[in-house]
Amino acid sequence: MARIITASGHGGKDVGAVNGKIYEKYLNWDLTIEFGEIMKKNFICEIINIQPSMTNPNVDFKQDLYQTIQIANRLHKLNPIDLYISFHTNSATDKKAHGYESFVHNSAKGKQSDIYRGIIHNQIMQFLKQYNITDRGKKYSNFAEVRETFMPAILFEDMFISNEREVNLLLDKNFIHKLANEYAYAVSVVLGLKRK
Numbered sequence: 001m002a003r004i005i006t007a008s009g010h011g012g013k014d015v016g017a018v019n020g021k022i023y024e025k026y027l028n029w030d031l032t033i034e035f036g037e038i039m040k041k042n043f044i045c046e047i048i049n050i051q052p053s054m055t056n057p058n059v060d061f062k063q064d065l066y067q068t069i070q071i072a073n074r075l076h077k078l079n080p081i082d083l084y085i086s087f088h089t090n091s092a093t094d095k096k097a098h099g100y101e102s103f104v105h106n107s108a109k110g111k112q113s114d115i116y117r118g119i120i121h122n123q124i125m126q127f128l129k130q131y132n133i134t135d136r137g138k139k140y141s142n143f144a145e146v147r148e149t150f151m152p153a154i155l156f157e158d159m160f161i162s163n164e165r166e167v168n169l170l171l172d173k174n175f176i177h178k179l180a181n182e183y184a185y186a187v188s189v190v191l192g193l194k195r196k
Contacts (some may be wrong), residue, residue: 002045002082002191005072008032009088009155017091018045019161024089025151027170031158034180042184043193048075069148075170076150082191083116085183086145090160091168098163099134100125101131103155105146113152116190120154123186125181131169141159 010016016024036047050071072084090101102121104113118138125135126159136157146153158167158179169175187193 002193003048003075004039004045005048005050005075005081005084005151006032006070006189007050007068007086009086016087017161019091019167022056022161022171024091024161024169027089027158027161027167028087029174030176031170031180031183034176035085035183036086038177038180038184039187043196045173045191045193045196048061048081050075065144066148069144072079073148073150081151082151083187084145084151084152085187086155088155088157090157091162093162095162095164097160098166099136100128100159101136101139101157103139103141103143103146103157104153106140106142108146109140111152113146113154116152116187117154119190120156120183120186123189124156124179124182127182131175135164143163 008031010025010027011029013143014025016028018024022061031051039045039047050068073129075081091099102117104117108114113117125133143155145155152179159170161167161170188195
């Protein structure tokens with residue numbers, strides 16, 4: 001059975017990017033939870049949430065990114081993890097900045113993470129085009145979540161909290177359900193998951 005770790009960017013005292021009273025941690029949490037529920041309902045797989053914020057994003061703790069990564073790696077050593085997905089929301093001082101982008105590690109070019117990312121990214125962009133969301137590209141980075149994890153790992157920046165039009169989409173429960181459904185379908189394709 002495929003095993004997938006879902007990581008919600010930020011949590012607890014680490015709220016992530018902020019737009020007025022809107023905190024990134026809640027946007028990431030909503031998408032991560034919705035994605036996990038759709039996966040568990042529709043596909044034969046194991047969804048693993050390893051962050052305290054996945055139970056309650058208000059818990060009083062400072063999200064320790066490296067602790068999250070260490071837990072993921074320990075689980076991978078015990079029983080291989082097929083994919084590590086981290087959902088984030090972008091932000092910029094320029095409120096006109098917009099679009100969707102995804103990241104794998106610099107060293108992942110042409111490898112499993114990169115192949116998986118390409119398929120998922122393309123599926124999500126096919127969906128987002130109907131909302132006139134710009135494709136900012138498939139990028140490579142040295143982010144800890146894609147650098148330190150031992151399994152295929154992808155970090156997604158789901159539009160901009162600092163952009164009024166995009167943050168309003170991210171606050172729309174119906175939109176989040178549709179976006180999570182697209183992610184679930186794409187992940188089922190890359191991992192060859194069977195439907196329940």
